[in-house]
Amino acid sequence: MAGNRLVPRYAHTDGLTRLAYTLDGTYLLTVGSNLVIRKFQVGSDEEPESIDNHQDPITGIAVSKTHFCTCSEDATICVYPINNSSEHTLLARTTLPVRDIAYSTDGNWVAISSDETAVKLVNTKELTQIHSLRPSKTSNKHVSFSPNEKFLAISSCNGILYFYDAQSRNLVKFLTNTILSVEGDSDLTSKAIWHPFDGTFAVADSENQVSVISTDDWLALYKLSPKENYSSITDVAWSSNGRFLAASFRDSGILIWDTYSKEIVSEHHYQNVVSLAWQPFANVLSFTTNQGVLYNCPEAIPLSETITDADFQNRNQLKNGHKKRIFLDEAEENLYGSQNTNDDAALAGGITNGEEDFGDLNEDALGDPFDLDGDNYIVDDRELELAKKRKARSTRDQQPVTADDATKKRRLLHSAVHKPVYAGSTPWQGNRRYLCLNLVGFIWTVQQDDGHNTITVEFHDETNHRRYHFPDDQKFETACLDEEGALFSAPATEQSPGVIYYKPHVDWSRRSEWALMLPMEDESPVSITLSSNVIVVCTTSGYVRIYSRTGFPISMYRSKQLPFVACSAFQDLVMIVANGGPAADGTPQLVYTIEDTSKNYVYQSNDGLALPPNGELQSIFFSDVGDPYMFDSNGILLVLLHWRTPGQAKWTPVLDTNEMERRKSRQESYWPVTVADNQFHCILLKGNARYPYFPRPMFTEFPFRIPCTVVTPDAPTSVPALEELQLRNAILLTITEEGIKKGDVNEEQQLQVTRLEANIDKALLQLIQKACLEEKLERILDLTKALRRTPSILAAQKIALHHSLTQVAEKIGTLLPAA
Template sequence: MSARIRGRPAHTPGPTFLSYTPNGRKLITVGLNNAIRVFQTGSDAEPANIDDCQDSNTAIAASNDFFVTGSDDGTVCKYSLETNSLDEILVRCSVAVRDVALSPDGNWVAVASDELVVKVVNTNDMTRVIYLRDQPRSVKHVSFDPSGTYLTASCTDGVVYVYSLSSEQPKLVRKVDDLIRSLEPEVEASSKVVWHPDGRAFGAPTGTREFQVMSHRDWEKQRAFSSGHSGDITAVAWSPNGALLATAGADRKLVLWDTKSQKVIKTYDDVRATILEMSWHPTENIFSYTNNDGELYIHPDFVPAEYISALKKDLQPAPFIHDPLSEISGNVRRQETDGSKNGLPRRTRDRTPDSLDGIIDGDGMSDVDGFIEDDDDGGYVEPTNGLGKRANDDLNDHEYPYKRARTQGIWQPKTHASFQPGSTPWRGNRRYLCLNLVGFVWTVSQEDAYHTVTVEFYDRELHRDFHFTDPFLYDKACLNEHGALFSCSPSSKSPAIIYYRPHETWTTRTDWRTELPAGETPTAIALSESHIVVTTNTGYVRIYSLFGVPLRVHRAKASPTVTCAAWRDYVWTIGNGPLGSDGRTTLRYTIENVRRDDVCQAEDILPLPATAELKSIFFSDAGDPCIYDSTGVLLVLLHWRLPGQARWAPLLDTKKLSRLASGKKEESYWPVAVAGEKFHCIILKGGDTHPYFPRPLLTDFDFRLPVSAAPPPPATDDDALVSDTTKDPAHEAARLEEQHARHVLLHALLSDALSTTRATHEQQTVLAAQEREADKALLQLLAIEAREGEEHGMKALEIVTLMRDRSGKMLEAAGRVAERFGREVLAGKIREVAEGRLGEEDEEF
């Protein structure tokens, strides 16, 4: 240390701890003796002593008006800073207290002791106590996040337990078992969780003598501060704005770090004793710490002059590998103040994870209401009413994935953001670029210098996995049986690049790259068996051959473009169209055949519910366009090869799956593909919005059309010609009606495909099977109606007329069903249908 910095013998030699008041005016220390010392900031006078206290105080936390201490005898006391006297004993533990933490508003104190339970006591009413019991061993440290919503408990079993205190009943939201190591309560090494001031991440010392940062949004490890200590870390403190970090270790070193680069600014290696606790002054360049020798050090001008500008900055972001805020906006949140003269940071929820919920969604898209300050009257902030609230016509904007444009305060439409089907946002340093039935592509960020891309296949006998170093930082990918397609956004060094790598080739050259014109950024890419499609931010749709030959370039009528897909010679693009009644753009789609230069559907409307968003698009294995929206509905496009005839039909509503009927499961589904007359997806548990590593398993669900309010039970014997009479008629009828409608739809899809191609024998067989299955469902429905009585005769006859097979076999079976239930009149009408003699006047009886 500098020669002018000397330790003050605050307490008896031994473990000593400190805390600044949030306004920085006072510094309080506790130690082994039965005295508490209160220092005035900026004063060289002797501190005030509080002698009416417990011996061996082991923890302290302060607010502006009072402070709380914990002692070795298990007592937690509250002291007044106005009178410097004991107010009350808040709670007693049966064993030693190890740590205390005050919530930002000062209303609650969390107590960690050698008991198995963590107690959270109200500082105004000691009878109000919350008990946290999920940890199996005692807790060494406790910490509140800047909002006071979350509490972390560093357990001696090496696990961090994260609790939500937003409701009356505390909820364990996460057990982080790969951050800290197991430590006994009395050791000097620290496992304390220290929240970054912006509230989006926390960090803790690890067993490898590093300080590891972790995002509490997705629980992924972010940047780490390493190679600073040769001994265990014993204390950590962020600067008030989060731009700097200080760590101390058992190696008797005090290290000052730059948060953004994780580089050491300065190392103080002449520390006399092991530092146990340290704290930054809230507003000035003063740093204080206590050690295990009863001493207090107050270090003015702690940050060197060449780095003082970092300490004076506004609130800085946590050191993410991929910071969601920097990816969605170039604007930096300004630090808010409490309106006092000292300009202290206001302890509100405005810069906490809860406030980010309305800014960032799971897809990385943003709505920046309340995020940009209109300090230059530039019209960035929307008009408010007299109460400072948004106008009624702008309510619930955060529910939609639309980007809002603002110019000079004039209302602007909301456009749907672009996305790449099958890709996920960054979580930590990795993300999926593509997920489908062929395989998956994922990338890992290597400190932003380059990425490593891995392509893995499900069928490793057909294709070999491969891995490569990616200096271009590819952010989109497509994968099929023939090759892999990648694209990257432009940078300051190079334009956007399209890269295609075939799996097999009979020539020497195996891959190719092409650059997009300056200023163009790919918004989505697609790969088929014969074409490559790229949509860009300029509204262009660029179509290439598989060998990189540009075939077509046109500007989409619906712009800005949202996404695209391709199958064989067909290209499907989606873009923002005219405004809807809710002030948001409607989505328009176009499907064209590139080889024939023929437009199948031109700028038709994509039918999404008012509050829904488009989650993914893809062609089925049979070549039919499918979409999946945020309401959990899978739809397929029927008659899309005929201009003006296309319409969207639901194949499955995942929210009505029988597995969710009990209401006990909380899960959603990540769409992957439609193949083999099944919906293939990844099940997301709880509140997850995207799949993550390790690679999740695929699940498939049979199609089930939403044709009835009654939930159809699982089929037990679809091959039976006559329904089991012991089943509930209503549910059995619902099942058969859905079965008939489903096979009619599948039959129509296959018929459309065969009308434009030469049908194979296998396709003809499948088409006939679909027709037969639809008729079998009708035959079983006929049995239910015939059993109900003569009054159901009209519907029974109608069912017969819907049968597609008029060759005689199905109609003959229908006649036998009517005779079985004694419906002779109905049996006669069925014979007339078979003979072609039933006239319209005879259909009513």
């Protein structure tokens, strides 16, 4: 519902604007890039008061009961009395531009975020009392105090939301993968917007939704999804009664949700909105644009009955004695109906009367719930009942509220269809996302204001290739990268078919880049891969299309198993993963096929992919020498042994990241990249982060460690460590030997085989030594049989004789080859 056209008020010049109401709703204050503060009298059409004090654009404003303060790119923060705005005090000064400020609930402290890495807390009564908080090594975009005076939220430009105890100033919690990673001067928001009463807060999350999160367990109570084509959230604001939530979108307008029903109840089509503010105790939403225009929207929430000014005046008179309350109107109840069908959902929306305890009160003690003039103002019977249920709920043990990601995961597991996996690709983080991450370099795309994207290709080693970028009108969604070129794909739309585009890094012939359109209507690429010899495209039509690097079609067939999940290639080898139907427990079961396109030979056909119970595939790829690897959602890396022999392939774990020693002292996870030089290359994700960050992340390598025994890091010669060492080398030896073509062994490969055999025997001889000390005779023989070389068997016999185990030495002698 768009409503009538609003009357614009031109408050500032083009640029970032901010606005805020005084707590009593008497004045509306706006600031902008023209260095001026505008002070509007609410309900008056007279020209606003102008206050000119800053030397650079004003970037933020905050209000307390008696004062308001502003911050600016001139690195100053000034405080003004509300009733005498001509006077001002310089509260603090920073070395870099200030981006946001916030008053504590009691008005005694002001939090300051700037392009510096520290957030400053300045006492408004004693300006020499200053505290510095350093949540990260990056600058910070937003700060906000919770109304219950418990927390200070800091939105860092690195995409992490930090929470400090407002009293002790100790770090309490940090949330990753919740807010956007945005620059300090961006018009996008990552601010924690606190509910007026119940201790929850709302944020514009990384999925372009508004998440409402509880500070009880730091999990999302619910998420509010915008309409299609609404993206890039610039601000979020709670209504003064805490029931409605408004969000502005850069190019689409404003949406308002009813947090009871989680439905959109109002829509306002005004573009370039950057700041929102609800008038206290009134159904009025004010907002400003980046053209400096102010709009006041009366009846922002459509009601079946008009609320009179007298009603709001009565509420205004009650605010000092009952500041922790919600007002709900009978007209609103008539419009939206009773919510008693879902009390838990209503509770999740924060329907309480502040922090007051209703556990021992009854309805009579509270008086008339609709008596706005009485001293015992409360909302209604329904509010009372919900408050009682909330108290009872908080006093008993309960399962924590499930996060939205966990809910999606459960739905996925029980849908028996595994989602596609795009190696090296991430979701949108603000206006950018990675399309590819590997050992060659990075590809990322950025949304531009005029509707197209810009793609950048960057390399780790710029001695061979320099980074380049180009405009992307096709809106490519997946990409692959190697030393020679980059491959991109875009899905089919109503206007165009699916597109495959190959771009070499150096176009020496000036005609090497090419693009092709998929011939079938509505056929889109699901998964693509690029190797030194071939290009593979798996589509929504079930086709596997294989091309040469010049775009010449080599092969095409329809897969027996659908839908596709992932594909990977190495030289002429192609591995394709697809859904194979539900497993016995109802979870998705994946199958894979490996074929050699040059020989038209299939090594493995629709063999099962070894996922863990209730687990998912996170990545699948070929190593630098052409062996298949997979990384699952449990953090385990596995290699496919014996894959060249049909029916003999086995997925063997080579690293469990959960058992790494560093994992026990750090909260981190690992984004898989590839395997090279028998090491796992990945990106470290700190905290609860799920995707690589901007700017470009650093890669880390971890050696293999077989999860066969419990290994103590400080005991490298212990029995478990030696057992793991010999098994790891045995697996590496198998991989190496199977990769050597018959009759084609070079000197380097022969040295590698010899070295691995020596490592295996060395570990076994140490184990034999320990077994001799404990006189474990059968174990000595068992270990000796695993030795690879004759000199090692002779060494084992000498060890047995050294320990006077002559009988064992004789048996070892029978294992020696005949002379």
